[in-house]
Amino acid sequence: MKLLYAPASPFSAKVVMAAHYLDIDINLEPVDTVAPAEALLAANPLGKIPTLITDDGETLYDSRTIMHFLDSMAEEKRLYPRKPEKRAAVERMEALCDGICDAVVLVVYEKRYRTPETWHQPWVDRQWDKIRRGLDYLDENPPIFKKKLNAGHFALGGLLGYLMLRFPGEWEEHRVRLTRWPSAFEEAFPAYRTLKPHV
Ligand SMILES: N[C@@H](CCC(=O)N[C@@H](CS)C(=O)NCC(=O)O)C(=O)O
Structure with a gap:
């Protein structure tokens, strides 16, 4: 999986920390949102980060959608309580x-x-x-x-x-x-x- 992100972005940091916590491997690909690259616009018409590209080529945004997706992949730890x-x-x-x-x-x-x-x-x-x-x-x-x-x-x-x-x-x-x-x-x-x- 690949995450289009920026190191300064708080929404990106949330997702990157959550993936680390859940032991989910993601390749981090820094992108510029000021002059958004074609790759970002192709993945997310809003040109916003974080945007996740899954191994199946599916694109996911925004950060909360990505958090829910990561949570669904998690094995032991969870990001959201069950109750x-x-x-x-x-x-x-x-x-x-x-x-x-x-x-x-x-x-x-x-x-x-x-x-x-x-x-x-x-x-x-x-x-x-x-x-x-x-x-x-x-x-x-x-x-x-x-x-x-x-x-x-x-x-x-x-x-x-x-x-x-x-x-x-x-x-x-x-x-x-x-x-x-x-x-x-x-x-x-x-x-x-x-x-x-x-x-
Ligand atoms: N609701 C979005 C907000 C994401 C967001 O605003 N990201 C900023 C960077 S921190 C961005 O991509 N800005 C570029 C723009 O608005 O064109 C989320 O939770 O992912």
């Missing part, structure tokens, strides 16, 4: 982390893709409101570490790794639990050190 109510809670945690990532990515893209005279601060502020509310909730309700990890841990690992990379010093204040969470996660999942979003 419906526990599974719903993990899926909600993943949806919240991914939604915050969407907002952070929009803040980054405002400057990356628009010219300075068209930057629209109220739009950026609106995204930061989502990020702040989401992080406050997560600071109150961080995923805890029991025996097993799940998709919520990998989603939060991707999100916090991306914030540490793109906005260091801009999200940590008063969020003590969340600030400490990455080192606790690294203890539970040492591969976080190398698999978290990076450039």
Whole structure:
């Protein structure tokens, strides 16, 4: 299997960490999303990463579809609990982390893709409101570490790794639990050190 991805992407990091956790081998193929290569557009009309190409040549996106696919391939460990109510809670945690990532990515893209005279601060502020509310909730309700990890841990690992990379010093204040969470996660999942979003 081949994953079209970028090392800095939080959604890619979530999937790469999950595959590592499940001992599923995936060849990582870095792609540029700024000037998307034909291979990415052919696999995913949205030109977004992560995009998975399976051994059967099937293409899968987005990151949550890939997570569910990996989970279905897993032998011993799982990304989602079996009990419906526990599974719903993990899926909600993943949806919240991914939604915050969407907002952070929009803040980054405002400057990356628009010219300075068209930057629209109220739009950026609106995204930061989502990020702040989401992080406050997560600071109150961080995923805890029991025996097993799940998709919520990998989603939060991707999100916090991306914030540490793109906005260091801009999200940590008063969020003590969340600030400490990455080192606790690294203890539970040492591969976080190398698999978290990076450039
Ligand atoms: N909902 C998607 C979001 C993926 C996403 O936004 N990826 C970004 C990189 S972090 C991307 O591909 N951006 C390129 C673009 O929007 O054109 C997922 O969960 O995979």
